Amino acid sequence: MTNAMMTNPMMTNPTETNPTAAMLVIGDEILSGRTRDANMHFLAGELTKHGIELKEVRIVSDDAAAIIAATRALSQGYNHVFTSGGIGPTHDDITADCIAQAFDARLDVRDDARAILQAHYDTMGTELNEARLRMARIPDGAALIDNPVSAAPGFTIANVHVMAGVPSVFQAMVASVLPGLAGGQPVLSQTLRVMRGEGDIAATLSALAATFSDLSIGCYPFQKDGAYGANIVVRGTDGTRIDAAMTQLAKEIDQ
């Protein structure tokens, strides 16, 4: 890689003052191909709307060493970390244990979490048995995350927000957490769909990116019915600048 490329203004991040985030997805079922993850796509969209920039996602298996190492690395690298999966009542739910260990925090059944579960299962006429009580184990110092879907809370410790893997519960927990986090400028985007190969429009895009160095200009190719096309996406926080770039782009692509 040349130095020119490393400092290329085209690679400037237009939202570099916004808070950053990473996501840690915990679950063998995604890595084995059995399940297709849905939470990442949901979180990405919500964070973008809130002005928090999702910079990295890691997916690891139900392996304690892997979860602990990833939690520490991401917690140190980004303003926020969101985890999904592994906080249920069964033997393969080891996320709370691992997160506590990542922060050297004690983990035990906590009264506030137990009271939430007790009230929930009383209403349902279900016993709060030993397995379910595992879901009341919360690290010392953590704040609970409200779960209006199925009661069992998530928790926030340091900058790590620990949430469930079931999509309906994950989404409800994100809705509980996000309003309390400082957001940045919402990232706006416009897309131009072009039925031309990337190689035809690359020079135009390169020049446009140099002119609008405060914006991020991405080109995402696709194939449809044997023909080549591309979605050109212009992103940034200044809507007027995005409009100007799109106008110039449309004009140049038409020529």
Place this chain on the structure above:
Amino acid sequence: MTNAMMTNPMMTNPTETNPTAAMLVIGDEILSGRTRDANMHFLAGELTKHGIELKEVRIVSDDAAAIIAATRALSQGYNHVFTSGGIGPTHDDITADCIAQAFDARLDVRDDARAILQAHYDTMGTELNEARLRMARIPDGAALIDNPVSAAPGFTIANVHVMAGVPSVFQAMVASVLPGLAGGQPVLSQTLRVMRGEGDIAATLSALAATFSDLSIGCYPFQKDGAYGANIVVRGTDGTRIDAAMTQLAKEIDQ
């Protein structure tokens, strides 16, 4: 976390002699929530069939430092690394540069790759312009990966297989690479779908996992029409053992 838990035989990996792999997905469009990744789910399924265990996935943005760091870390941690995205002709395609830098390899247009592109674009009556020629830049020492869909090759350097992000091209490249890699024992699985809450069956599963410590037993909850259910997945390489576990499981869950 207690020591008992850290050494719990339930957490044993039944395929720990199989080769391991990681995937590195490169692309802002996935982190912004604009696009939902499809390649990871495809690769996970193909690797499982081939007896290679996908242990980790990382998704990073079009950022040189992030791509280089992730490439080095994953290359050192696993037997194979598969990347997707960022090898097209436009200014935001920086993957080849980053991979070369991760291995301190020189990157330039290579004659074999140029010949492939020249033949392809000659057939199409399209000019092999400067932008398209970027796709012939291959690190010294890398082997080309065949691309029967759109010609521009991927490449393998050390244990890293660099492939396109467009799903049809990614899938074709996986089909080119995978037969040449040593696989392990295919991982088999059976699933029992139960319309009971996880908390009801947790003790049964825990005992089953202790009895069948050579298998991996996962419990994946869901909610459907307000009711709680779970998919219990038994995985391993010995079909007879999986049958035995499923028979015992069905019997115990019925009681």
